[in-house]
Amino acid sequence: MSTRDLSALLAEGVKGRRVLVRSDLNVPLQDGAVADDARIRASLPTLSRLATAGARVIVVSHLGRPGGERRPELSLAPVAQALGEALGRKVAFCHDCIGPEAEAAVAGLGEGDVLLLENLRFHAGETRNDPGFARALASLADDYVNDAFGTAHRAHASTAGVVPLLARAAAGDLLASELEHLEIVRKPKRPFVCLLGGAKVSDKLAALETLAARADVLCIGGAMAYTFLRAQGHATGASLVEPDRLEAARQILAAAEGSGRRILLPVDHVVAERPAPGPSRTVREIPDGWLGVDIGPETARAYAAACAAASTLFWNGPMGIFEIEAFAVGTRAVAEAVAESPARSVVGGGDSLAAVRAAGVGDRITHLSTGGGAALDYLQGIELPGLVALGRSA
Numbered sequence: 105m106s107t108r109d110l111s112a113l114l115a116e117g118v119k120g121r122r123v124l125v126r127s128d129l130n131v132p133l134q135d136g137a138v139a140d141d142a143r144i145r146a147s148l149p150t151l152s153r154l155a156t157a158g159a160r161v162i163v164v165s166h167l168g169r170p171g172g173e174r175r176p177e178l179s180l181a182p183v184a185q186a187l188g189e190a191l192g193r194k195v196a197f198c199h200d201c202i203g204p205e206a207e208a209a210v211a212g213l214g215e216g217d218v219l220l221l222e223n224l225r226f227h228a229g230e231t232r233n234d235p236g237f238a239r240a241l242a243s244l245a246d247d248y249v250n251d252a253f254g255t256a257h258r259a260h261a262s263t264a265g266v267v268p269l270l271a272r273a274a275a276g277d278l279l280a281s282e283l284e285h286l287e288i289v290r291k292p293k294r295p296f297v298c299l300l301g302g303a304k305v306s307d308k309l310a311a312l313e314t315l316a317a318r319a320d321v322l323c324i325g326g327a328m329a330y331t332f333l334r335a336q337g338h339a340t341g342a343s344l345v346e347p348d349r350l351e352a353a354r355q356i357l358a359a360a361e362g363s364g365r366r367i368l369l370p371v372d373h374v375v376a377e378r379p380a381p382g383p384s385r386t387v388r389e390i391p392d393g394w395l396g397v398d399i400g401p402e403t404a405r406a407y408a409a410a411c412a413a414a415s416t417l418f419w420n421g422p423m424g425i426f427e428i429e430a431f432a433v434g435t436r437a438v439a440e441a442v443a444e445s446p447a448r449s450v451v452g453g454g455d456s457l458a459a460v461r462a463a464g465v466g467d468r469i470t471h472l473s474t475g476g477g478a479a480l481d482y483l484q485g486i487e488l489p490g491l492v493a494l495g496r497s498a
């Protein structure tokens with residue numbers, strides 16, 4: 105295996121070669137149809153260039169978390185149909201990603217043909233990076249292209265194990281574009297403003313520590329804000345607080361003290377009795393029995409002002425339980441503020457992207473990253489196994 109980018113692979117020639125492409129076609133499905141085709145569209149340039157150059161294109165992806173079992177509702181079959189329409193080429197589909205059926209489907213491919221194989225995670229060997237499973241996948245192809253940035257932080261068979269088993273390996277156009285755009289936040293122009301939200305401190309503790317140390321202003325929202333507020337001694341009612349992260353939160357706050365860097369926490373809150381549609385109100389101190397479900401209007405204005413003054417912006421994680429319309433106001437305000445800002449802006453994370461789309465502001469954001477966890481790891485300088493396999497280091 106030796107590594108290059110897609111243009112170099114195409115220049116060397118792929119005509120007639122069987123090329124295994126690890127795409128990220130992990131799209132939301134609704135009633136058996138593709139509900140949002142953003143990831144399909146993002147995958148097209150690489151697939152189209154390979155097919156046009158006469159490769160036999162074998163596409164693999166995961167969909168959801170079937171846990172190593174065949175789960176019909178997580179089949180990629182509807183995605184094959186949508187991919188074919190978007191690509192303007194027929195996309196064949198095979199009901200398994202390894203074994204005799206897959207081998208026969210690959211043998212039937214002509215130059216420029218595209219085949220999508222069934223959900224990799226129907227086999228437990230995928231996420232376990234099982235060598236036998238990797239060999240079975242590798243036996244289908246000659247060369248390898250990784251275009252799945254969203255899973256590059258996982259050492260799975262299709263992102264890592266398979267790579268050294270194939271003759272040539274390349275980074276696809278989407279993967280390359282992600283890395284290029286993430287340089288905006290790896291080498292930020294200042295002021296560098298970060299907005300971090302979502303469910304848990306523990307999910308993103310390392311990212312919080314890194315961004316708190318790098319950002320000129322770090323705005324914290326979502327459920328993770330309440331652990332910080334509790335750490336400062338504020339009442340948090342029934343909000344999601346992680347008691348075993350209070351000390352970490354204290355340390356992050358203490359490290360920012362006197363450093364010239366600022367950490368902003370919510371000063372007002374939308375609270376509810378349950379994390380479900382129902383009565384809610386806006387408060388400055390959270391009453392007993394109530395939980396914070398969104399940042400309040402004053403907080404949203406403060407975060408928007410920070411965005412307006414930024415030269416570089418990074419946002420990951422909604423500011424509240426945005427799936428519920430009444431608790432999505434703060435998240436929408438932040439989405440609009442990121443879009444309004446003259447800063448170069450990067451937004452990453454599945455839920456954050458959904459919020460950006462719901463606000464209709466995607467086209468005013470410099471880069472929408474297809475990888476949440478992968479982007480956070482990459483920004484911290486953590487080696488991503490999928491990139492290491494391609495011979496790239498952080």
Ligand code: ADP
Nearest residue numbers: 302303326327397421424425453454455456476
């Ligand atoms: P992303 O997918 O963009 O990385 P996360 O998955 O980390 O974002 O976080 C999104 C989740 O955080 C959403 O399901 C949202 O409901 C939840 N969340 C945000 N704020 C709160 C809150 N105050 N209480 C409970 N959950 C919250």
Ligand code: MG
Nearest residue numbers: 453454455476
């Ligand atoms: Mg999420």
